[in-house]
Structure formats: structure tokens, C-alpha cells
Amino acid sequence: MKNLRTNIVASILLLLVLLGSGPLAANEYLLGVGDAVRITVWGHEELATQTVVRPDGYLTFPLVGDIWAVDKTTRQLRTELQSLLADFVVNPQVTVIVTQFRTVRVQLLGEVARPGNYNLSSGARLLDVLASAGGPLNNADLSRVNITRYELGGQQSKVLTVDVRLFLEQGQLEGNPLVEGDDMIFVPASGRATIFGEVRQPRSYDLGSGLDLLDLMALAGGSLDSADLENVVITSQIDGQPVEQVVNVQNYMAGREKPVAIKPNDVIFVPKKQQVMVVGAVRNPGIYTLHSDAHLVDILARAGGVTAAGDASAVAITRKGISDQEILIVNAQPGLSGRTGGDNPRLVADDLIFVPEGYRNALVLGQVRSPGSYALDEQTRLLDLLARAGGTTDRAGEELTLTRDGVAKTVDIGALERFGLQNEPVEPGDVIFVPEGERRVLILGEVRSPGYHQFRPGDRVLDVIGLAGGLTTNALQEQVSLSRPTPEGTDIFMIDFSGLMDNRYLADNLHVQGGDVIIVPAEDRGVIVLGEVQRPGYYTYRSGDGLLDAIMLAGGFTQNANEERVSLTRQTGGETEVESIDFSLLMEDGFLAQDKPLQGGDIIMVPRSERNVLVLGEVRNPGYYSFAKGQSFVELIGRAGGFTANADVAKVHVTMETADGLLTEVLNLDVLAGANDNRPLQGGEVITVPRANNVVLVFGEVVRPGAYTLAPQGRLLDILAAAGGLQSNVGSENVVVTRQDGNEEQVWQVNYGSLMAAQSENNLALAGGDVIYVPASRRQILVLGMVKNPGVYTLPMGARVLDALAMAGGPLERAALENVGIYRDGSLEGADIVAMGQDKMLFTGDASENPLLQAGDIIYVPETKKPDWTKIFGFVGAISTFKNSLLNIIRW
Numbered sequence: 001m002k003n004l005r006t007n008i009v010a011s012i013l014l015l016l017v018l019l020g021s022g023p024l025a026a027n028e029y030l031l032g033v034g035d036a037v038r039i040t041v042w043g044h045e046e047l048a049t050q051t052v053v054r055p056d057g058y059l060t061f062p063l064v065g066d067i068w069a070v071d072k073t074t075r076q077l078r079t080e081l082q083s084l085l086a087d088f089v090v091n092p093q094v095t096v097i098v099t100q101f102r103t104v105r106v107q108l109l110g111e112v113a114r115p116g117n118y119n120l121s122s123g124a125r126l127l128d129v130l131a132s133a134g135g136p137l138n139n140a141d142l143s144r145v146n147i148t149r150y151e152l153g154g155q156q157s158k159v160l161t162v163d164v165r166l167f168l169e170q171g172q173l174e175g176n177p178l179v180e181g182d183d184m185i186f187v188p189a190s191g192r193a194t195i196f197g198e199v200r201q202p203r204s205y206d207l208g209s210g211l212d213l214l215d216l217m218a219l220a221g222g223s224l225d226s227a228d229l230e231n232v233v234i235t236s237q238i239d240g241q242p243v244e245q246v247v248n249v250q251n252y253m254a255g256r257e258k259p260v261a262i263k264p265n266d267v268i269f270v271p272k273k274q275q276v277m278v279v280g281a282v283r284n285p286g287i288y289t290l291h292s293d294a295h296l297v298d299i300l301a302r303a304g305g306v307t308a309a310g311d312a313s314a315v316a317i318t319r320k321g322i323s324d325q326e327i328l329i330v331n332a333q334p335g336l337s338g339r340t341g342g343d344n345p346r347l348v349a350d351d352l353i354f355v356p357e358g359y360r361n362a363l364v365l366g367q368v369r370s371p372g373s374y375a376l377d378e379q380t381r382l383l384d385l386l387a388r389a390g391g392t393t394d395r396a397g398e399e400l401t402l403t404r405d406g407v408a409k410t411v412d413i414g415a416l417e418r419f420g421l422q423n424e425p426v427e428p429g430d431v432i433f434v435p436e437g438e439r440r441v442l443i444l445g446e447v448r449s450p451g452y453h454q455f456r457p458g459d460r461v462l463d464v465i466g467l468a469g470g471l472t473t474n475a476l477q478e479q480v481s482l483s484r485p486t487p488e489g490t491d492i493f494m495i496d497f498s499g500l501m502d503n504r505y506l507a508d509n510l511h512v513q514g515g516d517v518i519i520v521p522a523e524d525r526g527v528i529v530l531g532e533v534q535r536p537g538y539y540t541y542r543s544g545d546g547l548l549d550a551i552m553l554a555g556g557f558t559q560n561a562n563e564e565r566v567s568l569t570r571q572t573g574g575e576t577e578v579e580s581i582d583f584s585l586l587m588e589d590g591f592l593a594q595d596k597p598l599q600g601g602d603i604i605m606v607p608r609s610e611r612n613v614l615v616l617g618e619v620r621n622p623g624y625y626s627f628a629k630g631q632s633f634v635e636l637i638g639r640a641g642g643f644t645a646n647a648d649v650a651k652v653h654v655t656m657e658t659a660d661g662l663l664t665e666v667l668n669l670d671v672l673a674g675a676n677d678n679r680p681l682q683g684g685e686v687i688t689v690p691r692a693n694n695v696v697l698v699f700g701e702v703v704r705p706g707a708y709t710l711a712p713q714g715r716l717l718d719i720l721a722a723a724g725g726l727q728s729n730v731g732s733e734n735v736v737v738t739r740q741d742g743n744e745e746q747v748w749q750v751n752y753g754s755l756m757a758a759q760s761e762n763n764l765a766l767a768g769g770d771v772i773y774v775p776a777s778r779r780q781i782l783v784l785g786m787v788k789n790p791g792v793y794t795l796p797m798g799a800r801v802l803d804a805l806a807m808a809g810g811p812l813e814r815a816a817l818e819n820v821g822i823y824r825d826g827s828l829e830g831a832d833i834v835a836m837g838q839d840k841m842l843f844t845g846d847a848s849e850n851p852l853l854q855a856g857d858i859i860y861v862p863e864t865k866k867p868d869w870t871k872i873f874g875f876v877g878a879i880s881t882f883k884n885s886l887l888n889i890i891r892w
Contacts, residue, residue: 028073032122033057033181034102037074041085042093050099063088074098106179108133110187111140125176126162129185139206141190142168147177148184165210191264195220198227198270212259214252216268228273229253234260235267276347278303280355280373281310290349297335297344299353305336309357312336316431317345318352318365325435327365327403362426364389366434367396380426382416386434392417394454397437398514404430414457414511438514443468445520446475460509461495461518471497473542476523482510483517524600529554531606532561546595547581550604557583560626562609568596569603584629610683615640617689618647627681634669636681637689648692655686693768698723700774701733716764717755719772726752726774737764738771781853783808785861786815795857800850804859816864822851823858 031037033053039061041047051059057070064084069077074096085092101122106129109115113134120128126145130136142164150157166175179185189206193216196202200221205211211219213234223229229249235242251257262268274290276299283304290299296315306312312333319326334342347353356363356373362385365371369390376385382402386392392413399410404427413434415421426432440452441464448469455464461482471477477497484491495508512518525543527550530536534555541550547568557563563583570577609626613636616622620641627636633652643649649670656663696719699705703724711718716737720726726733733752738745748764752774755762766772781804784790788809796803801820805811853859 030071030073031069032102033070035098036100038097038099040095041089044089104179104181106183106185108185111137111189112187113137123178125178127176129179136187138208139190140187143210144188146186149180150182193262193266193268195268198224198272200224207262207264211262213249213262214259216262223270226272228271231271233269236263237265274349276351276353278353281307281357282355283307290347295344295346296330296332299347300332300336306355310355311357312355314356316354316363316365319348320350327431327433360428362428362430362432364432367393367436368434369393376426376428381423382411382426383423385426385432392434395436397435397439398457401433402430418458440514441512441516441518443518446472446522447520448472455512460511462500462509464512471520474522474525474540476521479521481519484513485515526600527598527602527604529604532558532608533606534558541598545598547604548595550598557606560608562607565607567605570599571601612683613681614686618644618691619689620644630680632680633667643689646691648690651690653688653690656684695768696766696770696772698772701727701776702774703727710766710768714766716766717759719766733774736773739767740769780855782858786812786863787861788812795853795855799853801853801859802850804853811861814863816862819862821860824854
């Protein structure tokens with residue numbers, strides 16, 4: 001019993017394993033070319049290998065060599081490797097892991113948004129490819145997608161036809177297979193089918209992945225109310241021959257039959273119902289479907305019968321004939337009353353049945369807005385009755401038919417409506433019928449709205465041109481043609497609209513008739529404008545435009561234009577005429593007397609002007625300029641951006657070529673200074689604006705010698721201040737100013753002290769190029785003799801003898817201050833002897849003993865002749881020291 005339970009449990013576990021492993025095995029990944037795998041053997045790290053499945057389907061592993069891997073699972077490859085390694089490794093335990101899945105490259109063609117080559121991950125399916133390409137187009141046939149697949153090695157191929165709809169509609173994987181590398185997928189077009197007739201949007205439609213008749217009619221917007229859905233015709237091509245099939249769409253819509261599938265190139269025709277219209281004195285007026293072999297009494301009965309006020313003995317049936325319409329007056333009273341006799345004609349499609357009311361009525365039918373029966377009085381006339389019927393429609397013919405007592409007569413509608421002609425009284429029982437006419441005229445050419453236009457009775461050529469929006473500006477008004485078909489052929493009338501626009505009652509304003517064709521030709525109103533205009537080219541002008549208008553169309557003259565020699569080339573009578581026109585007169589007179597009306601083909605040439613000037617030097621925009629007649633030098637300088645800050649406006653050089661050669665003159669264009677050299681330009685001048693020399697050079701005994709820019713109205717003291725002033729500032733310095741004026745040189749010498757004392761007289765106004773020199777002043781003295789530092793010293797302002805001795809370090813001990821000599825003016829004879837301090841250590845003398853010094857003085861301090869007691873006492877001291885030393889030796 002125990003073994004039985006064990007067997008049952010083992011069987012259940014085995015069943016569960018089989019059930020669980022079945023789907024997994026079915027979905028296990030199969031290796032393919034390009035897959036990267038890592039293979040390891042437990043306990044043998046030296047055998048670990050990272051490898052890729054080669055294009056030949058093999059991979060390589062140590063000890064084993066090449067082994068086939070394509071279309072195997074990792075489990076199958078592991079088992080095979082374990083078996084092969086058993087000869088080298090004891091009980092090998094192999095692990096196979098896919099480290100990188102291969103990519104699948106496929107080619108997609110046909111009806112998709114973006115056909116081309118695509119790389120997808122392994123395991124991709126057909127719909128993944130279609131989605132990558134933007135999806136299928138509307139006309140793609142997804143029921144027969146072809147996949148061309150190459151066998152390994154590329155020597156053979158096979159074609160799979162896939163119905164993608166199986167997956168989209170039912171979820172079957174058969175309709176969404178896996179794709180493989182190098183697959184070529186082709187999505188074919190579905191083809192088109194055409195539907196026309198009584199549908200809202202008749203045209204050709206793409207069938208997509210398959211449409212039936214109801215789908216196609218839905219694409220066409222559905223059927224019209226007038227459609228005969230019981231007799232729809234489908235024409236198909238079978239073996240190159242057309243085959244028709246009549247189907248009842250009503251059965252499809254009711255679900256009684258399955259709709260017919262539409263094939264490519266099928267043609268579907270939805271016919272119009274066979275209908276008649278019943279109006280007038282019936283209980284249910286309206287439109288009724290006409291069944292086969294239907295008669296008048298049948299239709300009247302379906303309309304509910306004639307009302308009590310109706311006159312069944314005078315029923316009017318309006319029927320379209322081959323070329324026109326006819327009216328039948330029938331007596332249906334016996335048939336409706338169940339008596340023999342009377343009329344009960346068979347009806348045809350589109351019959352209009354009218355049952356009048358009473359005896360005092362008249363019937364208005366045809367192309368009026370409200371056809372029907374209208375009560376009369378003694379004053380009712382044709383125009384009154386037409387007005388009560390809403391008037392004629394645009395499709396009304398030119399004549400109406402009045403039937404009275406079986407006799408018909410015609411009335412001109414245009415004469416009736418416009419002038420009241422033939423507006424006779426209407427009698428009870430009259431039938432007025434307004435037929436449909438070809439009241440259209442075709443207008444082509446230079447009108448604003450070319451095409452067919454419906455005209456009213458009595459309209460003339462000028463009226464229908466107005467309906468077409470009028471003539472365009474390019475219309476050739478003098479040669480409008482009207483073509484009219486006649487039984488004998490076609491009559492052509494030429495109409496001159498140039499006079500007709502002013503007087504519509506001219507004979508050329510013909511009455512138009514249905515079928516007339518009016519052609520308004522285009523006039524050759526083109527003119528070519530070349531040369532110095534803003535936009536040279538071909539321009540279309542209006543009637544009456546002149547030469548000036550053409551120039552304005554081209555944007556006007558450029559600055560380089562020579563307005564005085566504009567040429568007009570015109571073809572006249574097979575010959576070419578060239579005329580020169582002076583447009584400069586327009587500027588002077590305010591109008592152009594030579595202006596002429598333009599003609600087609602005119603060529604206007606505006607030459608380039610020779611009024612050119614070259615501007616160089618100190619202007620903001622130097623260059624080549626053209627000028628207008630009468631412009632002056634200053635105006636041209638303005639066009640060149642004006643003078644720069646460094647320009648010398650008073651010395652502008654103008655060079656021009658004359659009969660005697662080149663001539664150069666200097667103009668003063670300083671308008672602010674009142675210069676009057678500004679004059680009109682002639683052409684060919686070269687204008688050079690020199691750079692102004694506004695620099696002054698300062699050197700000599702100043703703090704910062706150098707070149708300085710002279711400000712306007714700058715003076716001498718301004719420049720000296722800019723140079724930091726003089727170095728000494730003693731007041732006796734001379735300042736020298738040198739100026740070059742042409743070939744001459746001017747020199748001014750100013751004493752600095754005088755300059756500071758009288759600035760209004762001595763502060764010179766400077767000019768560019770002036771040179772200022774401050775020479776070094778002789779403010780030096782020489783100190784010699786018994787002083788500590790004899791030498792040359794600069795004499796300060798107001799210095800005296802003692803100051804000079806102090807600068808020389810003071811007198812020495814042997815200085816004879818009582819005999820200090822002062823030598824002046826370079827002479828060593830006749831020196832002034834100064835006795836300083838009565839030979840005392842401190843100066844206690846008066847000012848005469850310490851006089852002022854002058855530049856160039858030589859101060860000499862002699863040595864005194866008194867004994868040098870220091871030397872004497874020093875000698876005596878030395879003897880005493882020697883004596884004492886000798887006595888000490890003797891004593892020793």
C-alpha cells in the first residue's frame with residue numbers, strides 16, 4: 001500500500017513537470033549567427049570561454065573544437081558539450097549563458113510609410129518590423145504579406161505568405177511570425193475600386209486589406225436618397241472580359257445576405273431610382289418610386305387620392321422628351337371613380353404629375369421657383385402669375401409656352417420681364433410652362449471669373465462681362481470676340497469694348513444667347529526697364545501708363561543714373577526707333593513734357609552717369625561716389641560721412657583733369673568760419689581732405705617735454721601748463737616760439753616773467769606745428785678755496801654769499817673769511833673782497849658783509865695767514881711725550 005502511494009505521488013510530480021516544461025521548451029530561445037555566449041566548466045576556470053556563433057553556424061570551445069550551435073537551445077548545447085568533455089574532464093558540469101543576443105537585419109518593401117533596411121533585436125516579429133517602418137499605408141493588402149527567407153548559406157530561398165489580419169483580428173501568431181536575419185518582407189498594394197452614381201462622394205478608393213460593398217459605400221459617404229439600392233451593378237474583370245452582377249444592397253443592410261467582396265479594379269454603379277413627383281390637389285404630394293408597369297391611377301392612389309377641391313379631369317403630366325419637354329393633359333376622373341373611360345397613361349421616370357384645384361385656376365409649371373396651381377381674378381396677367389410662382393429660375397429658357405384650349409403659343413421671357421411685352425391676361429385652365437433652356441454663356445480670357453455664367457433673358461454682352469467680374473487690367477478691350485453656333489456653322493462677332501464701356505447702347509452690345517462663347521484676349525502690356533534703376537526687369541503696365549510710370553515700377557533711378565540720357569527703344573511698323581529722353585527736366589519743371597504712353601515691347605534703358613567723385617583723406621567713409629546734378633562739395637562730404645575730428649577743413653585739395661592737364665586747387669570748406677569755396681561738382685574730381693597739423697612740440701627746460709595736441713584757440717600758457725610748467729620758475733627764463741609759415745619762418749621770444757605779468761599781451765595764440773623751446777638759464781655759481789666741498793652750485797632765488805658757502809659744506813678752519821673774493825662777469829680781475837664777520841666764529845656783520853649773488857659768480861675763500869696753533873701745539877706735545885719716555889728708560 002505504501003509503494004502504491006509512492007508510485008501515485010511520483011506519477012503526479014512527473015505529470016506536473018511535463019505540463020510545466022512543455023510550454024517553456026516550446027518558447028526556449030534558439031541560438032543563431034551573431035549570438036554571444038559564455039561557457040564555463042565548474043572547477044575548471046581555465047576552460048571559461050566567451051565566444052560568438054560564427055556565420056557558418058559553429059562556435060569554438062577548448063578541447064572540443066568547433067561545435068554546431070545554430071537552432072539549438074542553451075540547454076541542448078550544454079548537454080552536448082558535457083558529453084564531448086567527458087573524455088577530458090571527470091563528470092564535467094557545463095553552464096551556457098547568452099551574454100548578448102544577435103540583431104536581426106531585414107529589408108521591408110512595398111506599401112509602408114518608410115520602406116528600407118531595419119535592425120531589430122532577436123525575437124522580433126512581423127508587426128515589429130511594420131511598426132518600425134511607420135506602419136502600413138491605407139492601400140496596403142495585409143492579407144498577403146510575402147516574406148522571402150534565405151536558407152543558411154544563401155543558396156536557396158523560400159517565400160512565406162502571411163495573413164496579418166489573423167493576428168490583428170483573432171490574435172493568432174500565425175499572422176505575426178518571427179522574422180529572421182536577411183528576411184525580405186514585401187507588403188503588396190491592395191488595388192482600387194471605383195464607385196459612382198447616386199453616392200455622396202463618387203470616385204476611386206483603395207481597398208486596403210479587403211472591403212465588401214457596404215464598406216466601399218461607407219467610404220463614398222453613403223447613398224443618396226435617390227439611389228436605387230435594389231439594382232446596384234458591380235462590373236468585374238474576369239479573364240480580361242467585363243462581367244456584370246446586379247445585387248440588392250437592401251438585403252445586405254437588412255442582414256439577409258452577406259455583402260459581396262470587392263476585388264481590385266471593380267466598378268460599382270449605384271443607379272437612380274425610377275421616380276415620379278406628384279403635386280397639387282392630392283392628399284400626400286411627394287416623390288414616389290416608380291415600379292415596373294405603373295400607371296397614373298396607381299400613383300394617384302399611392303398619393304392618397306385627389307382632394308375634394310382637386311380637378312381630376314385636368315391632370316397635367318410634364319414629361320421630358322428627346323429634345324424638349326411636353327405636357328399631357330389627361331382626364332383621370334373615370335379611373336379614380338371606378339368608371340370606364342377616361343385616361344390612365346403609363347408613367348415613365350421623372351414624370352411630374354400635377355392635379356389642379358377648381359375651375360378658376362391656372363397651372364404654372366417648369367423652371368419657376370414654386371410651380372403649381374394658382375387662383376385667378378379678372379386682372380391677373382402673365383407677369384402677375386409668374387411673380388406668384390416665385391419668378392423664373394436661372395435655368396429657365398428664353399421663351400415660355402402658354403397653352404389655352406389646346407392651343408399653344410410662345411412668349412419671349414426677356415421682353416416680357418424687361419419691357420412687359422405680351423403680358424396678356426390669364427384665363428382659367430391656362431397652362432404656363434417655362435422650359436429649361438441653355439441660358440449659359442462661356443466667358444474665357446482676361447476676365448476676373450472666367451467660366452460658365454447663367455444669364456437672364458435680355459442680357460447683353462456688357463451684362464455677362466459684369467457677371468464674370470469685369471475685364472482685367474491686361475484685357476485687350478478692342479478685340480473681344482463672341483462666337484455663336486448656328487445651323488449653318490459658327491458666327492464670330494468682334495466687339496470693341498473701349499467705346500462700349502462709355503456707351504452701352506452701341507450696336508456692339510449684342511444680346512447674348514445660350515451657347516455663346518466670349519473670349520477676351522490679353523494685351524501685350526509688357527515693358528523692359530534696364531540699366532540704373534532699382535529693380536531692372538520685365539513689367540506689366542496698365543492702359544494709359546507712361547515712361548515715368550515704368551521707371552516707378554522698376555523702383556526709380558539709382559544714384560548712378562544719368563537721367564538726362566534715358567533711351568526708349570520701340571518697334572514701329574517693322575522698324576526700330578530709338579529716342580533719348582531727359583528726365584532731369586522732371587526735377588526742374590515738376591512734370592515731364594516728353595513722357596509718352598507705353599506700348600507693348602518698349603525697352604527703356606537708363607545709362608550710368610559719369611558724375612562720379614573720389615573722396616579721400618579725413619572723412620568718415622572715403623570712397624567713390626556718384627552725385628546728382630547740382631550737388632556741391634559740402635553735400636558730397638556729407639554723403640561721405642562728414643569730416644573727421646582731425647580734418648583740416650580749410651585746406652581741402654581738389655584735383656581735376658582739364659584741357660591743360662591736371663589742376664589742383666585748395667578749397668576752404670570751413671562753413672562755420674564763413675568760407676565761401678563751396679560750389680557745384682562737375683564730375684571726375686578727386687577730393688583729398690588732409691589731416692590737420694594741430695600738434696605743438698615743447699622741449700627744453702620744462703617738466704614734461706614732448707608733443708602736445710593743440711586745442712582750438714590754444715595759447716602759449718595752455719601748452720606750457722600741459723608740459724608741467726618750467727623746471728626753474730625763477731622768472732627770468734626766455735621762451736622761444738618758432739612757426740613755419742610757407743617758405744618763411746617766424747620766431748617769437750618771450751620772457752617768462754613778462755608772460756606771467758602781462759598775459760593779455762604776451763600769451764601768444766599758437767598754431768599747429770609750432771615749436772616751443774625753453775633754454776636753460778645760467779643760475780649757477782662756482783665756490784672755490786677753503787670750503788669743504790668746492791664746486792659748481794645752482795643759485796637759488798635771492799641767495800647770498802653765506803648761502804653759497806653753506807651749499808659748499810661751510811668754510812674750513814683755515815678759511816680767511818675776512819678776504820672772501822667774488823669774481824663776476826667772467827673777469828678774474830677787480831674782484832669784490834668781502835670781510836665776513838670780523839674773523840669771528842659766528843657772523844655778526846651787516847648785510848654789506850653778505851651781499852646778493854648773481855648767476856656766474858665765482859666765490860673764492862682764501863687760506864688765512866695766521867699761525868696754525870694746532871699744528872704747533874701738536875708738535876710741542878709730541879716732544880714732551882718723547883722726553884717723558886726717555887726719562888722712564890733711564891730710570892729703569
